[in-house]
Amino acid sequence: xxxxxxxxxxxxxxxxxxxxxxxxxxxxxxxxxxxxxxxxxxxxxxxxxxxxxxxxxxxxxxxxxxxxxxxxxxxxxxxxxxxxxxxxxxxxxxxxxxxxxxxxxxxxxxxxxxxxxxxxxxxxxxxxxxxxxxxxxxxxxxxxxxxxxxxxxxxxxxxxxxxxxxxxxxxxxxxxxxxxxxxxxxxxxxxxxxxxxxxxxxxxxxxxxxxxxxxxxxxxxxxxxxxxxxxxxxxxxxxxxx
Amino acid sequence: xxxxxxxxxxxxxxxxxxxxxxxxxxxxxxxxxxxxxxxxxxxxxxxxxxxxxxxxxxxxxxxxxxxxxxxxxxxxxxxxxxxxxxxxxxxxxxxxxxxxxxxxxxxxxxxxxxxxxxxxxxxxxxxxxxxxxxxxxxxxxxxxxxxxxxxxxxxxxxxxxxxxxxxxxxxxxxxxxxxxxxxxxxxxxxxxxxxxxxxxxx
Numbered sequence: 001x002x003x004x005x006x007x008x009x010x011x012x013x014x015x016x017x018x019x020x021x022x023x024x025x026x027x028x029x030x031x032x033x034x035x036x037x038x039x040x041x042x043x044x045x046x047x048x049x050x051x052x053x054x055x056x057x058x059x060x061x062x063x064x065x066x067x068x069x070x071x072x073x074x075x076x077x078x079x080x081x082x083x084x085x086x087x088x089x090x091x092x093x094x095x096x097x098x099x100x101x102x103x104x105x106x107x108x109x110x111x112x113x114x115x116x117x118x119x120x121x122x123x124x125x126x127x128x129x130x131x132x133x134x135x136x137x138x139x140x141x142x143x144x145x146x147x148x149x150x151x152x153x154x155x156x157x158x159x160x161x162x163x164x165x166x167x168x169x170x171x172x173x174x175x176x177x178x179x180x181x182x183x184x185x186x187x188x189x190x191x192x193x194x195x196x197x198x199x200x201x202x203x204x205x206x207x208x209x210x211x212x213x214x215x216x217x218x219x220x221x222x223x224x225x226x227x228x229x230x231x232x233x234x235x236x237x238x239x240x241x242x
Numbered sequence: 243x244x245x246x247x248x249x250x251x252x253x254x255x256x257x258x259x260x261x262x263x264x265x266x267x268x269x270x271x272x273x274x275x276x277x278x279x280x281x282x283x284x285x286x287x288x289x290x291x292x293x294x295x296x297x298x299x300x301x302x303x304x305x306x307x308x309x310x311x312x313x314x315x316x317x318x319x320x321x322x323x324x325x326x327x328x329x330x331x332x333x334x335x336x337x338x339x340x341x342x343x344x345x346x347x348x349x350x351x352x353x354x355x356x357x358x359x360x361x362x363x364x365x366x367x368x369x370x371x372x373x374x375x376x377x378x379x380x381x382x383x384x385x386x387x388x389x390x391x392x393x394x395x396x397x398x399x400x401x402x403x404x405x406x407x408x409x410x411x412x413x414x415x416x417x418x419x420x421x422x423x424x425x426x427x428x429x430x431x432x433x434x435x436x437x438x439x440x441x442x443x444x
Contacts (some may be wrong), residue, residue: 052336055353057345063352088333088363089356109329
């Protein structure tokens with residue numbers, strides 16, 4: 001599992017991904033960790049297949065008892081099917097996840113972890129002195145979907161928005177936006193169902209000061225590529241399967 | 243999923259399947275008892291010895307139904323325990339793998355507690371499963387006892403039926419159906435016991 005520190009300040013952001021040991025027939029995912037002095041938040045911690053390498057990777061940054069919070073942007077298995085395992089490993093943790101998916105996510109088993117339902121209009125996650133904003137991203141692609149924005153680090157964890165499916169050797173940041181576009185086009189057109197939802201999200205996100213846009217698959221965008229992505233996504237017609 | 247886990251799931255699931263067949267047969271015995279009672283009533287003095295037997299048959303059928311109902315509830319508990327054990331074993335294996343992969347990590351040692359806890363939970367589940375299997379085998383033995391009693395009643399029924407003149411054929415048919423049902427119950431329950439006996443607490 002490759003680990004890349006993408007922010008270092010009063011707290012840290014670490015990106016985990018490009019797992020070489022992952023079975024070839026499951027989709028590659030990026031996991032993110034926000035680390036404060038005594039706490040640790042896992043953003044979209046991944047599928048059950050990924051639990052062991054992910055836990056092993058996190059142990060380079062935090063002890064088990066300081067993994068206090070999990071966040072699931074939506075209900076998909078590549079996002080959170082490891083929940084049942086985290087549930088048995090962590091004795092004092094919270095899962096922040098869409099309220100509308102609570103009854104569904106509990107199928108993965110959630111006995112010791114406290115489910116903190118996120119209402120449709122979003123909210124915040126407080127990790128010691130760090131306050132993260134939960135940004136609504138409904139229908140992008142899931143009907144109950146959220147992203148996480150850190151105003152201090154200027155990072156937006158954008159779930160499936162900005163995603164691309166790539167090989168385990170690909171770089172973690174987009175280095176040539178024009179070349180990267182084709183890797184994202186079908187993904188966004190096919191997985192994202194609503195042009196209206198897309199417009200609302202772009203309007204909301206354009207008001208945020210973002211240095212890094214960090215999707216759950218593929219490469220992250222930084223600097224001017226963030227605006228390039230938003231402009232490109234704005235012009236894209238989605239929901240092409242109907 | 244290991245072969246042993248698969249076998250365990252199959253063994254527990256087969257109990258419910260075998261016992262639903264036993265339930266059908268027990269209800270058939272109950273019907274046969276009602277039928278026999280009506281025949282014996284019509285036969286009057288000719289089937290005097292048969293009348294108390296019909297009550298035995300009916301009582302036996304009712305008790306068997308009650309026992310099987312309880313065992314089915316118990317089998318469901320056993321199934322849940324099997325699922326629980328499967329999840330706990332899977333977690334233990336993943337935790338061990340995580341601990342191994344984390345060798346050299348700054349906080350690798352912190353994984354030991356979850357590994358130990360998962361191992362204990364898994365072992366608790368395995369012990370509980372064996373205990374519950376032993377109890378279930380005891381309940382199945384009670385059903386077998388009922389099946390054996392039903393066969394004795396069927397043999398007595400045949401003797402009494404032979405004294406019943408023109409009602410002989412009808413009452414013999416009742417005796418035959420009770421005997422056949424007892425055989426079916428015996429065979430089905432025996433299959434449950436064989437499937438479960440390898441998990442018995444030693």
